[in-house]
Amino acid sequence: MPVTIRDVARASGVHISTVSRTFSAPHLVNPETRVRVLACAEDLGYRPNRAARALITGRTHNIGLIIADIANPFFPPLIKAAESQARHRDYHVFVADTNEDPTAEEELVHALAKQVDGVLLCSPRMSNSLIEQLSREVPLVVVNRQVTGLPCVLMDVGQGARSAIEHLVGLGHRSIALLGGPRSSWTNREMRRAAGAAARAGGAELTVLGPNAPTEVGGSAVAEQVRRSGVSAVLAYNDLMAIGLIEGLDALGVRVPQEVSVVGVDDITLSRLTRPKLTTVATPTGAAGRTAVDMLLQQDIESPRNARGSGAGTALGVRRTTAQVMLQTDLVIRDSTGPGPYARPARPLAAPRGPGPHCPAGPGIPTAATGDAVAS
Numbered sequence: 001m002p003v004t005i006r007d008v009a010r011a012s013g014v015h016i017s018t019v020s021r022t023f024s025a026p027h028l029v030n031p032e033t034r035v036r037v038l039a040c041a042e043d044l045g046y047r048p049n050r051a052a053r054a055l056i057t058g059r060t061h062n063i064g065l066i067i068a069d070i071a072n073p074f075f076p077p078l079i080k081a082a083e084s085q086a087r088h089r090d091y092h093v094f095v096a097d098t099n100e101d102p103t104a105e106e107e108l109v110h111a112l113a114k115q116v117d118g119v120l121l122c123s124p125r126m127s128n129s130l131i132e133q134l135s136r137e138v139p140l141v142v143v144n145r146q147v148t149g150l151p152c153v154l155m156d157v158g159q160g161a162r163s164a165i166e167h168l169v170g171l172g173h174r175s176i177a178l179l180g181g182p183r184s185s186w187t188n189r190e191m192r193r194a195a196g197a198a199a200r201a202g203g204a205e206l207t208v209l210g211p212n213a214p215t216e217v218g219g220s221a222v223a224e225q226v227r228r229s230g231v232s233a234v235l236a237y238n239d240l241m242a243i244g245l246i247e248g249l250d251a252l253g254v255r256v257p258q259e260v261s262v263v264g265v266d267d268i269t270l271s272r273l274t275r276p277k278l279t280t281v282a283t284p285t286g287a288a289g290r291t292a293v294d295m296l297l298q299q300d301i302e303s304p305r306n307a308r309g310s311g312a313g314t315a316l317g318v319r320r321t322t323a324q325v326m327l328q329t330d331l332v333i334r335d336s337t338g339p340g341p342y343a344r345p346a347r348p349l350a351a352p353r354g355p356g357p358h359c360p361a362g363p364g365i366p367t368a369a370t371g372d373a374v375a376s
Contacts, residue, residue, distance in 0.1 A: 003046040012040040023048045063093050063296065064112035064119040064138075066105060070097040072214065072240060073268040074285060078122065078143070081289030089297055091117075100182060100214075102126045106134065113138040118296040121145070125184045141296045143288055145186040151299075152324045153292045157187050157265065158194035160281030160329035164235050164263045165195050167279070167331060169202035172343030173233035173261060177226055179219065179245065180210025181237030188237060191265070195235060207231060216244035223248025232260060232340045239264035239271045239280055246274065246336065257338035267332055276335035284327045291325055 009016045014033060022029050022037040029037070040046075063086055067075045083093045094116060098104040102125040112119055118139035124131060128147045134140060135150055142152045168176055178195050181188040192208060199206035207229055212218040219241035226234055226245065236242035242264030246256050256262050256276060264271055267282035 003044045005046070005048075007044055008037065008041045008046050011044060012037045060115060060117055061091050062116040063091050063293065064108070064116040065093050065095045066098060066108050066112075066119060066121050066124070067095065068098055068100050068123040068125065069214070070095070072238075073270060074238065074240075074266045074283070075122065078285040078289040081286035082120065082293050083289075085290040085293040089293070091293070091297070098125070100125060102130075102184065106130060109134045109138065109140075118299065120292045120296060122292075123185065123187070125182060127184075139296060139299050141292045143292050146324065151295045153288050153295065154324065154326045155187075155283045155285075155288060156326050156329045157281070157283070158190045160265060160283070160331065161191040161194040161235065162198040163329075163331040164265075164279075164281055165198035165204070165206075166202060167333065168233040168235070168261060168263065168337065168340070169199070169204050171233075171261065171337060171340050173231075173340030174204045174342050175207070175229075175231045175233075176204055177207045177209050177229055177231040177234045179212055179222060179226075179234060179236040179241050180208055181212060181214040181241070183211040185214075185237075187265075191235070191237065210237070212237065212241065214238050214241060216240045216247070219244025219246075220248035220251075223252055223254075226260065227252055227254055233262070233337070234260060235263045235265075237265065239266045239268045239278060242278055242280070242336070243270060243274055246276075246278075257336050261337040261340065263337060271332075272334075274336075279334045279337040280332050282330045282332050284329070287327055291327070295323065295325070 005016055005019050009019045012019070014037060018029060018033065019037055019041075022034050026034055065079065065082055067079070069075065079093075079095055086093045094112065096108045096112070098108065105121070105124055105126050109119055109121075116138070118141065120141050120143060121131065122143040124142065124145055131140065131142065131145075131147050132149065140150060142150055144153070144155060146152050146154055165176065176199060178192060180192065188211065196206050209222055209225055209229070212222055214237055219236060221244075223245055227249065234242075234245060236245060242262050246262055249256055249260060254260055262278070264278050264280040265283065266285075267280045271278035271280045
């Protein structure tokens with residue numbers, strides 16, 4: 001027969017209610033008693049009934065994770081990190097894919113609201129006003145999207161775009177294209193704003209091409225447009241588009257980076273496997289997943305779940321946070337970027353001074369030039 005809560009109470013010498021509190025509200029139980037109850041439960045092989053516990057506590061210990069496109073390699077590291085962090089906190093994660101459809105996003109939030117304690121919205125395509133409205137139905141944390149008044153985990157794609165443009169300008173590129181992503185994407189807007197400012201500051205012209213599908217096919221489809229535009233460098237919305245663009249340019253006989261330099265965003269595994277290896281802006285997706293779970297659970301959902309959606313705004317007993325965390329991005333330079341039309345020519349090495357070629361070198365005079373001595 002399965003071990004029951006009564007068996008644990010009898011073995012640990014406490015009341016059934018104390019065992020229940022040990023699993024549902026451990027902070028209310030004396031530490032010594034809590035340790036004894038947990039040890040007895042472990043020895044007996046007892047596992048609390050989540051459904052029964054949810055009826056008592058009003059908490060399901062489930063989290064919804066809604067993502068824009070599960071086929072995009074950007075998302076799996078975020079999903080794995082969120083699931084690991086949730087499991088560490090004794091929560092389970094339900095993952096749902098919207099295929100970039102804002103209507104599907106809204107429907108999924110409604111469907112999950114009664115089954116989870118909160119929802120993580122990753123790169124949502126809904127309007128901010130609708131997201132705010134849905135947050136009255138179930139606690140939300142938004143990832144990769146800034147919504148005023150709601151907790152958000154953001155990746156600094158603006159800084160990443162600036163670093164990418166500055167890198168390209170430093171290589172001598174003065175005509176640069178930005179391949180935009182979905183029109184409703186916060187990342188797309190941030191990249192366009194930051195890339196435009198960086199291009200102006202560097203004396204370069206930025207041509208925006210898009211919106212485009214954030215996929216390999218979307219990048220490949222715009223290759224001809226990139227070729228006709230005459231730009232010498234491209235910053236793509238994400239790595240998938242950048243990889244698709246490189247494939248499309250190759251089919252047109254355009255060499256990367258000899259004729260066109262390409263930069264992506266995300267640093268997915270494929271970016272290190274392409275030829276040439278992709279220069280990209282690395283985004284901290286794993287850290288974003290972990291941070292989002294912690295932020296959601298910090299909201300301390302204490303009320304019975306049937307208090308949600310009562311029309312009184314924020315659910316009673318739920319302490320909401322409006323914190324917004326910005327995570328750093330980093331430019332990773334690989335092989336898909338090279339000198340542009342305005343690159344400075346390499347300076348020749350100065351003629352050696354001092355002893356002749358057959359004389360021993362004097363103090364401070366190297367016998368051979370090192371790699372660091374060659375101007376780049």
